[in-house]
Amino acid sequence: MPSRKQLANAIRALSMDAVQKAKSGHPGAPMGMADIAEVLWRDYLVHNPQDPSWANRDRFVLSNGHGSMLLYSLLHLSGYDLGIEDLKQFRQLHSRTPGHPEYGYAPGVETTTGPLGQGITNAVGMAIAEKALAAQFNKPGHAVVDHYTYTFLGDGCLMEGVSHEACSLAGTLGLGKLIAFWDDNGISIDGHVEGWFTDNTPARFEAYGWHVIAGVDGHDSAAIAAAIEQARAVSDKPTLICCKTIIGYGSPNKSGSHDCHGAPLGDAEIAAAREYLGWEHAPFVIPQDIYQQWDGKAKGAAAQQSWNEKFAAYAQAYPELAAEFNRRMAGDLPADWAEKSAAYIQHLQDNPQSIATRKASQNSLNAFGPLLPELLGGSADLAGSNLTIWSGSKGVTAEDASGNYLYYGVREFGMSAIMNGIALHGGFIPYGATFLMFMEYARNAVRMAALMKQRVIFVYTHDSIGLGEDGPTHQPVEQLASLRVTPNLMNWRPCDAVESAVAWQAAIERTEGPSTLIFTRQNLVQQPRTAQQLADIRKGGYVLLDSASTPELILIATGSEVELAVQAYHQLTAAGRKVRVVSVPSTDVFEAQSADYRESVLPAAVTKRVAVEAGIKDTWYKYVGLSGKIIGMDSFGESAPAEQLFEHFGITTAAVVAAANELLA
Numbered sequence: 001m002p003s004r005k006q007l008a009n010a011i012r013a014l015s016m017d018a019v020q021k022a023k024s025g026h027p028g029a030p031m032g033m034a035d036i037a038e039v040l041w042r043d044y045l046v047h048n049p050q051d052p053s054w055a056n057r058d059r060f061v062l063s064n065g066h067g068s069m070l071l072y073s074l075l076h077l078s079g080y081d082l083g084i085e086d087l088k089q090f091r092q093l094h095s096r097t098p099g100h101p102e103y104g105y106a107p108g109v110e111t112t113t114g115p116l117g118q119g120i121t122n123a124v125g126m127a128i129a130e131k132a133l134a135a136q137f138n139k140p141g142h143a144v145v146d147h148y149t150y151t152f153l154g155d156g157c158l159m160e161g162v163s164h165e166a167c168s169l170a171g172t173l174g175l176g177k178l179i180a181f182w183d184d185n186g187i188s189i190d191g192h193v194e195g196w197f198t199d200n201t202p203a204r205f206e207a208y209g210w211h212v213i214a215g216v217d218g219h220d221s222a223a224i225a226a227a228i229e230q231a232r233a234v235s236d237k238p239t240l241i242c243c244k245t246i247i248g249y250g251s252p253n254k255s256g257s258h259d260c261h262g263a264p265l266g267d268a269e270i271a272a273a274r275e276y277l278g279w280e281h282a283p284f285v286i287p288q289d290i291y292q293q294w295d296g297k298a299k300g301a302a303a304q305q306s307w308n309e310k311f312a313a314y315a316q317a318y319p320e321l322a323a324e325f326n327r328r329m330a331g332d333l334p335a336d337w338a339e340k341s342a343a344y345i346q347h348l349q350d351n352p353q354s355i356a357t358r359k360a361s362q363n364s365l366n367a368f369g370p371l372l373p374e375l376l377g378g379s380a381d382l383a384g385s386n387l388t389i390w391s392g393s394k395g396v397t398a399e400d401a402s403g404n405y406l407y408y409g410v411r412e413f414g415m416s417a418i419m420n421g422i423a424l425h426g427g428f429i430p431y432g433a434t435f436l437m438f439m440e441y442a443r444n445a446v447r448m449a450a451l452m453k454q455r456v457i458f459v460y461t462h463d464s465i466g467l468g469e470d471g472p473t474h475q476p477v478e479q480l481a482s483l484r485v486t487p488n489l490m491n492w493r494p495c496d497a498v499e500s501a502v503a504w505q506a507a508i509e510r511t512e513g514p515s516t517l518i519f520t521r522q523n524l525v526q527q528p529r530t531a532q533q534l535a536d537i538r539k540g541g542y543v544l545l546d547s548a549s550t551p552e553l554i555l556i557a558t559g560s561e562v563e564l565a566v567q568a569y570h571q572l573t574a575a576g577r578k579v580r581v582v583s584v585p586s587t588d589v590f591e592a593q594s595a596d597y598r599e600s601v602l603p604a605a606v607t608k609r610v611a612v613e614a615g616i617k618d619t620w621y622k623y624v625g626l627s628g629k630i631i632g633m634d635s636f637g638e639s640a641p642a643e644q645l646f647e648h649f650g651i652t653t654a655a656v657v658a659a660a661n662e663l664l665a
Contacts (some may be wrong), residue, residue, distance in 0.1 A: 002290050004221045007042070008034040009277045010077060010290050012250050015069035016273060017283040018090040018097070020264045025091060025099065028247040028260040029067030032218070033152060033183050036243055039224040040150060040181075041074050041296070044232075048300030049079035052107040055329045056307050058147045059110050059126045059425065063119025064154035064183060065100040066262065072097050075108040077286070077294035082106050084284055103424070103452040111424050112452050115444050117160030118417045120180060123151040124166040125421020125430075127178035127238070128396070128406070132376065133427045135402035137325050142314040144307075144325065147177070148232070154183045155193050158201060162445075165414025170238045171209030174398030178238035179231045183218070185247040191258045202242055211237040218243030236398070250277045328374045328427045331455065331511055340371055341508075345501045349534055352526040353497055357519040357559070358461040360497035362387035364504040369393075369404075372508065376428040378406035379459075380415050385521075386433035386461045412438045416445035416458065423454040429508060433459035435467075436476040436518055439483070449514040450488040456514040457507045463493065464614035465649060466522045466560055471639030480615040483516055484587055492586045493518040493613075495562035496526040499585045502537040506589070520560050522642055527566065527583070540589025541582055541601055545569050548578035553660055554602060556582045556611040556623055561631075561651065564612055568656035577664060580606075587619070608663040614651050629659035 011034040019025035040060075047057045062071045069090065075082045082096060086106070089095035096106045100114035110126070113119035127149040134145040157163050170178055182201065186193055202214045211234040217223045224243070231239035248260030251273045265273065274280070281287060315322035327334070344367040355363075369375055369390045376396075379388045394403035408415040412434045419430040439446065439460055449456045465475045483491045490510060492503035500519065507515035527544060536542035545566060553572070557565035565581050572579045582601055584590055590598065602609075602623065611620035612631040620630045631651055638645060646652055 002293055004035070004038060007290060007293055008038040009250065009279050010286055010294065011037060011070060011073040012277065013274070013279050013281065014073040014076070014087060014284065014286070016265050016270050018069050018072070018087050020267070020270055021088060021283070022091040023264060025069060025264065026066040026262045027069070027265055028187070028262070029064055029154060029183060030070035030073065031249050031251065031255070031260070032185050032245040032247045033067065033070055034249070035219045035221060036152070036181055036224050036245070037070060037074055039221050040228065041078060042294065043225060044228055045150065046147060046303050047108075047296065048304045049108070049297050050301060051304060052080065054304050055426065056145065056147050059123070059149040061110055061119045061123040061126070061149070061151040062101055062113055063123065063151050063157045064116065065113030065119060068097070068099065068101050071101055071109065072106070075106060077291065078296040080106070080108045082108070088284060111421065112448060115448065116154075116156040117162040118445060118448060120151050120153045120157050121162050121166035121414055121417035122421035122424060123149050123178060123180070124170045124175065125418035126425040127170065127175040128173060128418065129422045129425035129428055130177055131173070131175060131401040132396055132403070135400065136373075137321055139314070139318060139321075142310070142317060144311050144314050149178050151178075151180045152183060153180055155186070155188050155197055158182070158199070159197055162413045162417060165411035166418060167205065167210070168208050169409065169411065169414060169418070172398065173396065173401070174209075174236050175238045176235040179228070179241065180238070181241045181243055183245055184242055185245045187247045187256070187258050187261055189258060189261055202240070205240045209237060211239040212242065213239065214242045216241055216243045218245035219249060252276045324373070331426065333509065334371055337371055341368060341505045344368070345498060345505065345534070348498045348501055349529060352528075354523050354525045355497055356521055356523050357494050357496070357500045358387045358521060360494075360500035361459065361461075361504065361517060361519050362390060363497065364501045365390035367501070368504060368508065372429065373404070374427065374429050376404055376406065376422060376430045378408045378415060378430070378432040380408050380412045380432070380434040380438070381410045382434055383407070385435070386459060388431070388433045388459060406432070408432060412441035413445055416442035417448070419456045420445060420449050420452065420454055423449070423456045424452070429455055429457065431457035431459055433461065435462040435474060436460035436479050437462070437474050439476075439479055443482070446483070446489070446514070446516075447486060450486050453488055453513045455511055458514060458516045459519070460516055461519045462521045463518045463559060464520070465633070465637040465645045466520055466614060466642045468521070468642040468645065469639055472636040475637035476615070477633045477636055478616045480518070480613070481619045484619055488513040490515040490586060490588045491518065492516065493559040494585045495557070495559055495583055496524050498526060498529070498534070499537055499583070503585060506538060518559070522560060524560055525563050527562065537585065538589070539593050539597060540586035540591070541584035543580060543601055544583045545579075545581040547573045547580070550578070551580035551606055552578045553608045553610070553664060554580045554582055554606050555656065555660070556584060556602075556609060556620070558584050558613050561612040561614055564651070564653050564656055567653040568660065571653070571657050572660055577660070579660070610656055610659045610663065612651065612656050614646070629663060631655050631659060
């Protein structure tokens with residue numbers, strides 16, 4: 001029977017061979033962490049290679065995603081649908097084994113990692129989801145939600161600030177089923193880390209409230225197993241296992257050096273490594289007895305079957321809860337969602353109110369929240385400003401995780417990446433809020449949500465210079481443009497309470513990507529609409545006012561500036577002009593409509609157009625052309641009351657009228 005070292009060497013061989021064939025990649029981490037991975041995956045990780053989406057599987061996250069061949073090797077050896085030919089296509093176009101793990105490319109990849117620190121943060125989100133689901137669904141004698149989240153992370157992940165945000169919160173929430181393995185090899189791309197990373201990492205994590213197991217030999221299988229046993233015995237704290245490893249273990253001339261971190265070893269060194277490891281097999285050849293020892297299909301199927309039997313007993317005892325669990329894990333909305341959400345929107349339209357859209361957002365949560373137990377909200381220490389707490393909100397705590405609201409603290413980046421992990425885990429639709437300006441702290445997590453097409457709702461309030469006195473540090477100018485050019489991201493900036501509710505409805509129903517909901521601090525007048533106009537909000541852009549079937553001028557606006565366009569419309573039509581007002585709460589959704597619909601709203605023949613939005617002008621040229629006019633921002637804001645700022649920067653009804661008259665002259 002192959003020894004543990006031989007089983008780990010299969011990972012090393014596949015990793016160095018794939019990197020060499022690709023002529024690029026990172027062999028050091030897979031070779032250094034192979035022994036840890038062998039113990040975890042063969043002895044502890046509960047998973048079924050034949051059903052990678054099994055609800056109660058353990059989650060495994062490779063936070064140091066540059067070591068992707070470690071994960072691909074594990075998936076291949078364990079029996080997932082990832083063949084040796086897939087490994088041979090490592091880093092090639094359209095392969096299932098891209099340079100960094102990509103969610104959705106290969107079965108068993110739980111999240112996209114690469115931007116360091118976000119993997120551990122996703123893992124925190126997964127562990128939160130597990131703990132909250134267990135608190136909501138488990139009953140005495142029926143632990144149907146009961147699994148671990150394991151993550152590997154390196155020095156780079158620990159240097160990234162987002163790891164501080166996430167791990168601090170993980171300790172506060174007592175995530176006892178989160179176990180992280182620190183690959184303490186002392187190497188990053190630039191070399192030995194002593195010159196830039198001398199933190200006392202065990203003390204840091206102890207300060208977070210973690211259980212820390214220090215000084216584990218990452219090449220000693222017995223020591224690794226003992227550490228995992230110790231970690232699993234502590235149920236009220238997450239655990240960090242500090243594994244001292246040698247990067248590139250097995251490479252006689254490059255191990256322990258940054259030379260093997262991010263480059264192929266080279267044919268000569270691979271030959272030397274094979275000799276050093278006693279690995280006598282050709283590239284990409286794994287002996288059958290090693291495959292047999294690695295194969296996790298039978299063990300995984302048995303584990304899932306055992307859980308299925310437990311769940312059947314649970315369903316018999318608690319049929320409604322079991323059905324609800326299945327619905328939520330499938331990502332389906334309640335049967336009465338469509339009817340009740342539409343009725344609420346119609347009620348709003350029938351009962352006009354002039355309120356800030358952030359308040360309209362909270363009202364929508366009060367209407368939709370009781371319908372959706374899967375909503376898991378939060379705010380980055382701005383709940384009273386973002387208005388994300390609704391009447392049924394209950395905080396998630398270490399002692400009681402059955403709630404539906406997370407107090408994230410001042411952790412915008414951590415919050416956003418944690419939400420990604422919650423969405424990836426399943427069972428929840430996460431939403432979290434901050435000021436639109438502070439989206440910048442979280443930008444990469446928003447991008448990762450879009451890259452993975454996750455159902456995450458980012459709520460951004462205080463959406464313009466309308467923020468007022470807090471000044472340019474808090475006033476977003478270029479953020480709307482940045483969000484709108486992000487692929488797969490659906491952005492909404494509604495003009496009133498009705499559009500706000502529609503935006504929430506659309507974001508909740510969207511299953512193939514994240515959404516941003518962008519709301520005002522200042523009150524906005526509700527606009528009158530016909531039944532057709534109400535329906536057309538869901539198309540992202542629609543005709544709000546029209547003085548003639550063939551207008552000579554189109555005013556285009558979003559959010560708080562729709563009100564300015566409407567006021568300008570009345571002045572212009574009173575002067576005999578044929579004017580149309582188009583509200584575009586979501587440019588992304590509007591651009592996804594048919595060409596015929598877009599032409600019906602913005603006919604190409606009408607070239608005289610004015611766009612107005614209290615943000616950077618650039619993205620509006622595609623709607624007005626070079627000959628049109630844009631009323632917007634060319635600079636950062638200032639500190640002053642909002643009404644003075646709009647006047648100062650020329651974002652006024654008078655400015656819209658003047659631009660229109662200039663075009664019509």
